[in-house]
Amino acid sequence: MLDQSPPAAPGFLANSSTRVRRHNRRVLLHALRVHGALSRAELARTTGLTPQAVANIVEDLIGAGLVREAGRRKSPRGQPPIAIEIAKEGGYAVGVRIDATHFHAVAADLSGELIEMGEGLAPAGTDSGWLEFVAGIQAGFAARFGAERCLGLGLVTPGPFDIEWPGVPTPGAIPALQRRGVADELAAMTGTDVFLENDATAAALGERLYGAARDLNDFFYVFIGEGVGGGIVIRGEPYRGSRGNAGEFGHLIVDPNGAQCYCGNRGCLGEYLSLRTMRRFIAEAVSSGETEAGALDAWITRGADALATGLANVENLFDPEVVILGGAAPAPFLSRLADSLGDLRASVRQDRGRDRLRVSNLGERSAALGASALPILWATTAGLRLDR
Numbered sequence: 133m134l135d136q137s138p139p140a141a142p143g144f145l146a147n148s149s150t151r152v153r154r155h156n157r158r159v160l161l162h163a164l165r166v167h168g169a170l171s172r173a174e175l176a177r178t179t180g181l182t183p184q185a186v187a188n189i190v191e192d193l194i195g196a197g198l199v200r201e202a203g204r205r206k207s208p209r210g211q212p213p214i215a216i217e218i219a220k221e222g223g224y225a226v227g228v229r230i231d232a233t234h235f236h237a238v239a240a241d242l243s244g245e246l247i248e249m250g251e252g253l254a255p256a257g258t259d260s261g262w263l264e265f266v267a268g269i270q271a272g273f274a275a276r277f278g279a280e281r282c283l284g285l286g287l288v289t290p291g292p293f294d295i296e297w298p299g300v301p302t303p304g305a306i307p308a309l310q311r312r313g314v315a316d317e318l319a320a321m322t323g324t325d326v327f328l329e330n331d332a333t334a335a336a337l338g339e340r341l342y343g344a345a346r347d348l349n350d351f352f353y354v355f356i357g358e359g360v361g362g363g364i365v366i367r368g369e370p371y372r373g374s375r376g377n378a379g380e381f382g383h384l385i386v387d388p389n390g391a392q393c394y395c396g397n398r399g400c401l402g403e404y405l406s407l408r409t410m411r412r413f414i415a416e417a418v419s420s421g422e423t424e425a426g427a428l429d430a431w432i433t434r435g436a437d438a439l440a441t442g443l444a445n446v447e448n449l450f451d452p453e454v455v456i457l458g459g460a461a462p463a464p465f466l467s468r469l470a471d472s473l474g475d476l477r478a479s480v481r482q483d484r485g486r487d488r489l490r491v492s493n494l495g496e497r498s499a500a501l502g503a504s505a506l507p508i509l510w511a512t513t514a515g516l517r518l519d520r
């Protein structure tokens with residue numbers, strides 16, 4: 133189950149009535165998102181807010197178009213209570229996932245349902261061109277669905293952020309967007325709240341809102357794409373580390389004498405699992421006379437072995453409920469990789485058997501869905517800390 137008891141407004145915010153109001157609105161929306169429609173009395177019991185506070189906030193949210201009265205419930209005696217539910221159409225969020233070659237853009241309503249999606253080639257442009265490109269996507273959605281109902285823009289791109297590492301460009305990353313300041317600049321350009329996240333962390337949050345992690349609070353997400361990344365969710369919140377760069381699963385060392393990684397180390401997991409290295413591996417095998425199918429088999433066998441090592445390390449470090457395998461790689465490919473893992477290595481999770489691993493079915497759009505999840509989770513989850 134998701135965390136069902138969001139904390140009340142912290143005392144240090146008590147002198148800021150706007151922030152308390154905003155917090156309490158999120159407490160109520162969180163309860164409605166987790167439990168579905170609830171009466172005012174049930175909302176008070178679930179959230180710990182007083183009935184008067186609940187009545188005020190519900191009125192406030194109805195006025196803002198974010199919730200509505202869903203009609204009366206059947207009740208054995210007395211006046212049946214009126215159920216309050218999230219008004220899906222009350223707001224929408226935009227999610228953009230962009231790397232050096234492609235972009236996916238989605239709009240989702242307040243309940244997390246997709247209302248539009250698109251994709252295309254990324255522009256080959258200058259530093260400022262990237263921001264303008266993303267702002268243009270946002271402007272298109274605002275023109276179609278209304279700027280005032282927009283909950284925010286989630287922008288997702290490969291990290292790492294704000295560091296000069298690994299010294300050479302990360303495959304697929306856009307250097308102009310690998311800094312936290314981008315969120316403020318885009319917010320000023322678009323007039324909407326902007327949430328910036330790396331693709332693996334965003335995809336993990338997308339799984340929590342839409343996919344395989346809806347029932348999970350503590351999990352690790354493996355992102356396999358051009359590179360390999362990881363998203364850590366602890367108690368329902370993303371764990372980012374000091375600069376938003378936690379979870380660099382692709383640079384977990386699985387063989388100190390292994391293949392040279394672009395980061396400078398040897399035997400990084402990404403060298404055995406990324407789509408980039410897979411293409412190189414298969415091209416080399418085919419040029420030396422092997423069949424493409426045979427080369428793919430060999431690559432998956434080798435990759436599964438490296439992944440098994442990485443998974444045991446992650447499990448021993450975090451003791452997650454589940455590890456989810458996903459990313460920009462096609463779903464059938466991920467399933468094949470999971471099937472090739474065989475018996476997982478021993479770890480603190482070995483009592484769970486094969487239940488230790490789930491394969492995402494969100495497909496290549498997972499990170500864009502995760503991007504749109506950022507403003508929705510921000511609007512509807514009390515206590516959630518996101519970078520804005």
Ligand SMILES: [Zn+2]
Binds near residue numbers: 383400
């Ligand atoms: Zn590396």
